Amino acid sequence: DTEVTQTPKHLVMGMTNKKSLKCEQHMGHRAMYWYKQKAKKPPELMFVYSYEKLSINESVPSRFSPECPNSSLLNLHLHALQPEDSALYLCASSQDLAGLSYEQYFGPGTRLTVT
């Protein structure tokens, strides 16, 4: 199974709502990532989890809160978002062996619209 799944596919939320994005992989990967992608732009890294610990936070506003409950799951909790946070949110995973680098497997993304 080389699939990364993301739910929901689409999400519309108001600025006062609280919602969560979910990501799951069953490839035994120990590194998981959240990216944000605006239209016609490249993906921008938000967070990296390595062995279920947050290892990189790219100065993301606190209204985005990541969580890694176990090695297969990654959540992104959203609260008090702004319209400019509307984007495609991508989850990815990869093997994470010290000193080596591997390709990342991406999910299909969640299209988020903040109204």
Added chain:
Amino acid sequence: SQQGEEDPQALSIQEGENATMNCSYKTSINNLQWYRQNSGRGLVHLILIRSNEREKHSGRLRVTLDTSKKSSSLLITASRAADTASYFCATDVFQGNTDKLIFGTGTRLQVFP
């Protein structure tokens, strides 16, 4: 910004022609990867070339890497309409004990049947 640059930004060709995309980056890298993205979908990994490699092939794909010039190219030979997509280079760099990808600006490829 550490972001890499790709050119051209957009490329339109006929089926059967070759497509070449170029990527320039700014920092030292562990490896360089190429990804493909169909409109509004997730990214698909195409090929990874390590910093000590100069050229790599995979099917109709050929990637070169010149670390002295901090540049890479992706060649797609005998293109097909199904190759229509956005293509991104991504440099793999270490931050602390973790490696991360920094994506280039991307090339939008349109292949006409």
